[in-house]
Amino acid sequence: MKLSCGAIFVILLFFSVKLRAYEFYGSIEDEVLQCNLNESSLLNPGNRYLDSKDWNNIARVRLNVSKKLDKSEKFSMNFKTFSECGKFQTQDNKKGTFRFDESYLDWEANNSLYFLMGKKRINWGVGFFFNPVDFINPSKDAKNPVFQQEGTLMFLAEHLDEKFSLDVMGIPNYNGDYYSNKNKLAIKLRLNPSLYDFDFYYSGGNNFSDEYGFSYSVVYPNDFGMFGEAAYVKENQKNYYRILDIEKKDKYIGKALIGFNWTYKLNNKIQLEYFNNSSGYDKNEREAYFDYLNAATDYKTGELNQNYLMLSLSKREVKNVYDFELRAIYAVDDKSYMLTPSVDCRINDFFTIKLEDSIMNGSGDSEFGNNIYAGILKMTVAYNF
Amino acid sequence: MKKINILIIFLIVFIANNSFAELTGDDIVKKADAIVNRGDFICSLEMNVYKGNEITKTYKMEMFSAGLNKMLVLFDFPPRDKGRAYLKSEDKMWIYLPEVKKSMRIPEQQSFEGSDFNNHDVLEINLQENYRAEIIGEEDIDGRGAYKLELKSKTKKVIYDKIIYWISKKDFAPLKREFFSLSGRKLKTLILEKDNNLSDFRPNTYIMFNEMERDKKTIMKVSNLREYVRHDEKIFTLEYLERRR
Numbered sequence: 181m182k183l184s185c186g187a188i189f190v191i192l193l194f195f196s197v198k199l200r201a202y203e204f205y206g207s208i209e210d211e212v213l214q215c216n217l218n219e220s221s222l223l224n225p226g227n228r229y230l231d232s233k234d235w236n237n238i239a240r241v242r243l244n245v246s247k248k249l250d251k252s253e254k255f256s257m258n259f260k261t262f263s264e265c266g267k268f269q270t271q272d273n274k275k276g277t278f279r280f281d282e283s284y285l286d287w288e289a290n291n292s293l294y295f296l297m298g299k300k301r302i303n304w305g306v307g308f309f310f311n312p313v314d315f316i317n318p319s320k321d322a323k324n325p326v327f328q329q330e331g332t333l334m335f336l337a338e339h340l341d342e343k344f345s346l347d348v349m350g351i352p353n354y355n356g357d358y359y360s361n362k363n364k365l366a367i368k369l370r371l372n373p374s375l376y377d378f379d380f381y382y383s384g385g386n387n388f389s390d391e392y393g394f395s396y397s398v399v400y401p402n403d404f405g406m407f408g409e410a411a412y413v414k415e416n417q418k419n420y421y422r423i424l425d426i427e428k429k430d431k432y433i434g435k436a437l438i439g440f441n442w443t444y445k446l447n448n449k450i451q452l453e454y455f456n457n458s459s460g461y462d463k464n465e466r467e468a469y470f471d472y473l474n475a476a477t478d479y480k481t482g483e484l485n486q487n488y489l490m491l492s493l494s495k496r497e498v499k500n501v502y503d504f505e506l507r508a509i510y511a512v513d514d515k516s517y518m519l520t521p522s523v524d525c526r527i528n529d530f531f532t533i534k535l536e537d538s539i540m541n542g543s544g545d546s547e548f549g550n551n552i553y554a555g556i557l558k559m560t561v562a563y564n565f
Numbered sequence: 566m567k568k569i570n571i572l573i574i575f576l577i578v579f580i581a582n583n584s585f586a587e588l589t590g591d592d593i594v595k596k597a598d599a600i601v602n603r604g605d606f607i608c609s610l611e612m613n614v615y616k617g618n619e620i621t622k623t624y625k626m627e628m629f630s631a632g633l634n635k636m637l638v639l640f641d642f643p644p645r646d647k648g649r650a651y652l653k654s655e656d657k658m659w660i661y662l663p664e665v666k667k668s669m670r671i672p673e674q675q676s677f678e679g680s681d682f683n684n685h686d687v688l689e690i691n692l693q694e695n696y697r698a699e700i701i702g703e704e705d706i707d708g709r710g711a712y713k714l715e716l717k718s719k720t721k722k723v724i725y726d727k728i729i730y731w732i733s734k735k736d737f738a739p740l741k742r743e744f745f746s747l748s749g750r751k752l753k754t755l756i757l758e759k760d761n762n763l764s765d766f767r768p769n770t771y772i773m774f775n776e777m778e779r780d781k782k783t784i785m786k787v788s789n790l791r792e793y794v795r796h797d798e799k800i801f802t803l804e805y806l807e808r809r810r
Contacts, residue, residue: 205647244810286808291799294808303666338804345804373803374655399657401721403672446676446683497679500614500621500781529623529643564644 202247206565209240211266213558218540221550222473238266254288260301262330282331294338301331302349304368304381305409305437306397309490309509310455312411312435313393315383316351316366334366345370354388362387381411389415403443411435418459421472433459447497453490460486466514470545484547487512501526509548516542516549534560590698590714594730596737598693600767605631605796609789610638614680615782624678633691635801639809646678648810653688654801656722661803663810668803674724681753681773681783685724692716692730695723703734706741710734725752739768751776 212235217224246258260283265276284298303319305311311319317329335350347368354364364385371378377398384390391414397407413433439453460483461469469484489512494505503524510517522536538556542549607629614622625642634656640649648663651671659668673685689695696716704713716728727745732738742755753775757768769787799805 205644207645291797294804296808301666306667306669308665308667308669338808340799340802340804342798345802347804370803373659374657397670399670399672403674405670405672407670443672443675446674447679449675497676500616500679526622526645530645532645562645564647 202245204243204245204565206241206243207562208565209242209560209562211238211240211558211560212236213238213556215553216555216557218549218551218554220544221552222470222544223550223552236267238264240264255285256287257285258298259283260331279330281329284331292340294336294340296334296336296338299331299333300336301329302334304379304393304395306379306395306407307409307437307439307453307455308451309453309492310409310437310457310488312409312437312455312457313381313395315381315391315393315411316349343372351385354385364388384414389413389417405441405443407437407439407441409435409437413459416459418461418465419469420465421468430458435459447495449492449494449496451490451492451494453488455488455490457483457486457488460484460513462486463513467545470550482547485511485513511542511547514542514546514549516540516546518548518551530564532562532564534562536560590700590712590716591693593700593712593714593732593737594696594698594716595693597730597732597739598691600736600738602630602633602691604793606790606792607794607796608787608791610785610787612678612680612682612783612785615784617780622679624680629796629800631796631798631801633694636688637801637806638687650806650809651677651684651688652801652803652806658684658688659803659806661806666807666810668806680785681775681781682771682785683724686755686773687785692728695719696728698730701729704731706731706733709740711740 214235241261241263243261244259246256249255249257260281261278262281263276263278280299282298282300284296284300286294286296288294302316303311303314304316305313316332316334319329332351332354334352337348339346345368347366349366351364351366354362362385364383366383367381369380377396379395381393381395382391391411393409393411395407395409397405399405411434413435416430416433418430418433434456435458436456437453439451441449441451443449466484489510490507491510492505492507494503496503498504505520505522505524507520507522508517517540519539519541520536522534525533525535527533536556536558538553540548540551540554544550607627610624610626610628612624612626613620623642624640624646627639627641629637629639634654636651636653638651640646648661650661652659652661652668658671658673660671661668671684673689674683676682677684677687695718697719698714698716700712701715702713704711711731711733714730714732716730718726725744726747727749729743729745730739731741733740738759739757741757743751744753744755746752753773756772756774758770758772759768760770767790769790771785771787773783773785775781775783
């Protein structure tokens with residue numbers, strides 16, 4: 181897959197030299213981080229992660245290239261690459277990564293029809309941290325929603341008119357599910373957002389459980405905003421661990437998010453999200469899961485609980501340079517939490533520095549209390565071009 | 566015959582005088598709005614945020630406008646914000662964040678990229694619809710005779726309760742606005758200027774002073790204005806934003 185994407189990229193690049201200039205943008209980042217290993221974590225079988233007080237260094241390059249291929253600018257090619265290398269805090273000291281997060285061709289057939297073919301990252305939903313309806317490219321880490329993800333190979337057809345838009349996606353060899361690498365169909369219906377505040381979503385196909393969802397967002401006077409998402413998954417895909425003889429109870433899974441934000445004094449924002457997640461474990465299931473972990477390696481690291489609260493307090497543009505944020509994610513069921521203060525500094529139009537400290541805490545059988553790291557301190561310097 | 570001619574001239578002068586005398590505050594604001602909003606247009610915007618005399622941030626954008634209720638702002642500079650976009654459609658506003666690939670509803674009062682403008686100042690340009698205007702005097706602004714008007718909000722959906730607005734008597738060009746909160750506190754002052762080499766009445770430089778932080782100001786400059794452009798309706802949709810990056 182990577183080879184074929186690379187080959188397409190090189191061929192198109194070769195031909196594009198003869199056409200008009202293409203657009204480049206991206207960033208080069210250097211991240212230094214120190215991780216404080218959680219000695220009591222059950223999620224570190226074989227001590228794969230090492231306790232090192234050394235600073236680790238990771239370099240990342242993101243390069244995005246796009247180009248209109250015809251004079252009427254209806255046909256275009258787009259590539260987003262991500263590469264990463266450096267010292268990681270694992271025994272195997274993971275080698276570098278290079279991947280195409282996106283590589284696709286698209287065509288605006290007319291004002292109402294649009295087609296896309298290739299690898300594209302699609303994120304559905306209106307929540308910032310938790311996204312129950314993000315069926316196609318669900319976030320790999322809800323704690324870090326900005327973290328760039330790899331897209332999904334698809335054929336997309338979009339119809340757009342004054343009343344609604346309809347996206348239909350055929351996804352071959354979808355492997356983001358527990359079951360198999362079969363084809364998947366995904367549909368999004370958006371009613372005219374000037375009049376309505378709802379979007380509707382569906383995803384399913386052979387060997388996939390059907391997923392239905394909707395999202396909602398509204399802004400009231402005095403800059404008070406409310407948003408929500410709800411998802412219904414027709415089959416329960418939860419892993420049940422049998423040490424405590426727990427039987428599969430629920431036939432389906434429901435997930436819901438409700439969030440509020442309030443902007444005041446121009447640059448200050450408070451955001452609160454409540455996430456109910458029936459694919460998480462209840463108390464007995466969680467105990468069984470942690471017992472099972474002593475003998476297993478297929479552990480999950482996120483959304484282990486059924487109820488979460490997220491609170492974000494941010495103050496932007498302090499002295500026109502700094503953005504401060506304090507984010508707290510609280511797992512209501514096991515009473516563990518993650519606290520992340522950060523400061524983002526714009527040195528000039530091209531360079532930024534970000535300092536972030538994540539602190540995780542909780543009991544030995546809790547989600548954040550069992551995180552591999554009890555704390556991660558990192559500084560990222562980025563050059564944007 | 567001579568008497569009839571004198572009578573006709575007298576009548577014309579009387580009617581003309583009377584029609585100007587009957588110009589209400591709302592009429593004047595309507596004429597000023599019409600100068601700023603003339604049909605569909607595309608323009609480039611450069612926004613500089615100042616602290617004292619030093620520029621702390623520069624943004625470059627493309628603005629697309631269709632009528633009074635549709636507007637799109639696409640960011641081109643700085644590189645970190647490339648691909649970011651603001652969209653207004655009817656009375657709703659969104660921001661598109663390419664790093665998370667999401668369009669999110671935004672409130673009007675939120676600062677526009679940390680500048681002294683807020684989203685409402687940039688994306689909402691239709692004063693006559695939301696305010697009732699009354700002439701409260703006449704003053705000179707930089708040597709130009711101007712109507713001084715008090716605009717009171719008609720609805721609760723606007724973020725300024727009161728605006729004091731100076732509009733040129735000669736050509737109805739907007740010259741200056743002062744924005745007030747519900748409590749009567751002055752929040753911001755906007756100076757609207759135009760380059761002397763422009764034949765147009767339309768201001769091309771917007772200078773916003775923040776009364777809370779007196780050493781701060783933001784200057785937004787309009788260039789490459791192309792009027793009466795026929796836009797594809799699709800560019801004012803979330804789908805268009807989400808396709809781009």
